[in-house]
Amino acid sequence: MAFEKFTGKTLEEALDQAAQAKNVMVDELHYTVTEEKSGFLGLGKQVEIEVYVEKDVEQFIHDYIQTYFDNAQLDGEVAISNDDGFYHINVNTSNNAILIGKAGRSLQAFNRLVKMAASAEFKKKVGLLIDVNGYKQERYAKLCRMAIRVAKDVRRTKIDASLDPMSADERKAVHNALANMQDISTHSEGEGDKRHINILYTPGKETE
Template sequence: MEFKHYTEKTLDEALKKAAQDKGVSVEELHYTIVEEKSGFLGVGKSVEIEVYCEKDVENFLISYIQQYFDNAQLDGTVTLENDHGFYRITVDTSNNGIMIGKGGKSLQSFNRLVKAAASAEFKKRVGVLIDVNGYKEDRYEKITRMAIRVAKDVRRTKIDASLDPMPADERKAIHNALANMENISTQSKGEGSQRHLCILYSPGKEVE
């Protein structure tokens, strides 16, 4: 997409124009000053800005994913939930195997691709989590059950345990599941694709 540009005499006027055009408040705009002219004795003074809002990010994400499906000749519909600037995307498709891949690897790669494309487009880090036909929710339930079993063993034996490498969202799901477990804490270790969660015996840990 191309950012829309607005040029007015002052920054406030340019922002008000952009907000009116996009149907949002000024506070919801993200902008960069492209050019600012001081003029001579106030004559010819102007400010040019490029602007986007959260709705532009949402539209980009939906369009990007839908175009991917069209180019790959796959069926799929896309819905999006904006969770305070973190975008949760649900894809319904009959091509589960292709989109998810073995152990979720294809979905993980696709998530990184979409996240990188949006971050590059809007020149900021854009948080994205894509789920296909409820795969992620099922996955969270499975890995948290496993982690609870491991945590109980750690608490019984007092020996720390390391889980297999997994993406950040899955590590977070386990961390949340064990957050209030007595004498148990979690810590991420490793770099890149080898980043994994350790379940640690932590006697005396305070639980809310």
Template sequence: MEKHKFIGKSKDEAIQQAKISLEESNVDNLFINELSSKKSLFSTKVEIEVIEKDEIIKFIKEYIQTLLKNMGFNIKIEVFNKNNTPLYKIYSDNDSLLIGKNGKNLKSLQILVGQAINKEINQNFKFTIDINDYQEKKERNLIRLAKNIAREVSQTKVEAKLDSMNSYERRIIHNALANSSKVYTESCGEEPERYVVIKPKGE
């Protein structure tokens, strides 16, 4: 993964240099990490490190392929863009072992790959791993659950506390009910036991 460094009198100026040098007009296609900002009496210097997002996406795919191959899995990976976030769909004949009970192994894989990329670029990078559409099916089930409980809450006017979920699962619940006129959602508790509460809106 190729990293580029640029220095400017401001972060914006350094970014402009990066866009020109890398021939990239859309800054959203660049991953930017501010390395340092030095101020003196007469000037300011800002140094940034820039990685093209396509390079990061490719790095993650290759990392997953190498990791699972070394573990003895025969897999195929396809990369999609879902809500501006890379989605890595893994297909395998041994999907039950890769997914694990209640998705435990899939969660571990997501964390492991996340730690590897964060170490490489010194920042968090959002991406999602799915195995044989497990996450997609789970998302549909969570949306169905959210709407069913929201219906009960709106009728009884009694808030409902859901089981603890990871940030990805909580976000699905929040998004599913974001436009509801009858209920609203809140995340409560501390990681890894954070959970969503569905509450009735006042009349």
């Protein structure tokens, strides 16, 4: 469990203790009051809280992935950066083909697994993206080049086109790549693994 418990006569006192122990400011704490005793005539009053900070989330993600590598007897080094509560995980390994899989499907499944584990541990939605040996950046570049070619055909023929299904992060990269293309707009549709991007001919669309 990544949570730590702290007690005090008041909530403020318990938070102060947690902040000192975690070496952070009070407003950086994520906490839940787990027990509150009123005492008798104000004596014995106590507040207990469960606390975690962003570093605890990073440590959990790191340890979870590292444990997976150890159990699967795979080599791997994990580096994590926190972008305002969204975690970017870079993995360096010689077993990239196993982790990535065909068209990145194994990596997508692993990403979902780690995301679900972290979200369950901290009882909130944890956003994260795992990249293996720079695969994601190369994949984004390839998909964006393809999408631009298709968009140019749509603009020339005035016939809308649909791309193959992609993961949410890949769709975001394509949307951004085409956002300022004249006479072209994009729209995602479909559910789950079938969610894809439609490239639409939109004459007169304003661009920045």
